[in-house]
Amino acid sequence: MSKLVTIERFIFDNQPEYAKGDLTNLLYDIALAAKIISHKTNRAGLQDILGRAGAVNIQGEEQQKLDVFADQTIFRICDHPGRLCVMASEEQDNVLHIPDQYEKGRYALVYDPLDGSSNIDVNVSIGTIFGVYRYKEWELRGRKEDVLQPPRDLVAAGYILYGSSTMMVYSTGQGVHGFTLDPELGEFLLSHELMRLPEPPAYYSVNDAYFNRWEPEIQSYMRWLQGYAGVGDIAAPSLSGRYIGSLVADFHRNLLRGGIYMYPAEKQKPDGKIRLLYEAGPLAFLIDQAGGYASTGREAILDMTPTELHQRVPVFIGNRSLVEKVEAFVRKEQPIRL
Ligand code: AHG
Ligand code: MN
Ligand code: MN
Numbered sequence: 417m418s419k420l421v422t423i424e425r426f427i428f429d430n431q432p433e434y435a436k437g438d439l440t441n442l443l444y445d446i447a448l449a450a451k452i453i454s455h456k457t458n459r460a461g462l463q464d465i466l467g468r469a470g471a472v473n474i475q476g477e478e479q480q481k482l483d484v485f486a487d488q489t490i491f492r493i494c495d496h497p498g499r500l501c502v503m504a505s506e507e508q509d510n511v512l513h514i515p516d517q518y519e520k521g522r523y524a525l526v527y528d529p530l531d532g533s534s535n536i537d538v539n540v541s542i543g544t545i546f547g548v549y550r551y552k553e554w555e556l557r558g559r560k561e562d563v564l565q566p567p568r569d570l571v572a573a574g575y576i577l578y579g580s581s582t583m584m585v586y587s588t589g590q591g592v593h594g595f596t597l598d599p600e601l602g603e604f605l606l607s608h609e610l611m612r613l614p615e616p617p618a619y620y621s622v623n624d625a626y627f628n629r630w631e632p633e634i635q636s637y638m639r640w641l642q643g644y645a646g647v648g649d650i651a652a653p654s655l656s657g658r659y660i661g662s663l664v665a666d667f668h669r670n671l672l673r674g675g676i677y678m679y680p681a682e683k684q685k686p687d688g689k690i691r692l693l694y695e696a697g698p699l700a701f702l703i704d705q706a707g708g709y710a711s712t713g714r715e716a717i718l719d720m721t722p723t724e725l726h727q728r729v730p731v732f733i734g735n736r737s738l739v740e741k742v743e744a745f746v747r748k749e750q751p752i753r754l
Contacts, residue, residue: 532662543664567697617674676734
């Protein structure tokens with residue numbers, strides 16, 4: 417019979433001695449937030465029906481949007497245990513300080529509380545993404561500088577997928593591990609130990625409605641992925657297309673089946689759409705741990721130093737062979753055809 421391992425036990429057993437404190441506990445905190453958001457997500461459609469009369473719930477509170485709820489849940493769980501010195505959320509303009517009455521800890525948390533928000537109202541998978549950095553300077557901890565660090569310096573990163581089941585996937589730099597929530601027990605159980613990107617890859621994932629807005633090199637790369645003759649020096653592996661429009665869900669599927677997710681720059685959006693701090697950075701850390709690679713097309717996302725909280729970057733993330741190929745197209749080293 418296979419072992420039954422809870423996320424708490426796995427985190428504790430697999431953490432080096434020095435980290436068996438705040439980081440371990442912070443990951444438990446995030447798992448708790450995940451359970452609360454998951455519960456709320458599963459009731460989202462019902463709450464719509466129950467709250468339709470004036471959008472006021474049974475406690476007399478106004479119905480909250482799920483992304484605001486997720487944002488506040490993570491903050492309220494993480495602001496007081498003394499593990500964090502600062503947080504930054506995709507939903508907030510500025511960094512979130514630890515309230516004065518609580519102790520400041522050694523870690524900084526970045527998060528996208530609800531990823532794929534356009535999918536909430538249509539009952540399609542959504543997610544949460546997070547990353548954890550160590551403080552920069554002890555005496556000054558709690559500043560923006562604590563979160564403006566290259567993703568390579570993350571000490572942990574992960575995501576929660578609210579899909580056909582809820583999963584939490586994370587890495588502390590010793591591989592990527594996945595846990596599935598048993599809703600009856602309220603426990604995340606180890607279901608995917610040491611996840612690695614399979615070869616050959618199965619999928620490409622992109623919003624190709626924007627094809628006409630991309631640079632010619634990216635358009636050609638797309639044609640290469642699709643198997644057009646005369647593009648690129650060697651044939652691409654045979655791929656199928658899948659695009660959900662929730663980065664977490666697209667990333668998760670490609671992690672299990674192999675593939676590439678991309679959100680290129682556009683003529684009117686030279687940095688694309690995906691945010692470096694809350695989305696691209698943590699997922700770049702995970703893909704590296706799973707044997708893959710993340711690039712802007714020009715440089716490795718892991719090595720970028722963010723300069724602004726809400727900075728956006730073009731993203732190509734997945735199996736290394738597919739991502740390195742897009743870099744070769746961008747360097748104009750590949751035969752192109754439009
Ligand atoms: P968010 O909901 O956190 O703002 O992120 C949405 C992102 C990402 O999840 C997804 O891959 C992408 O936006 C979809 O954008 P398009 O609708 O432009 O394809
Ligand atoms: Mn997002
Ligand atoms: Mn979001």
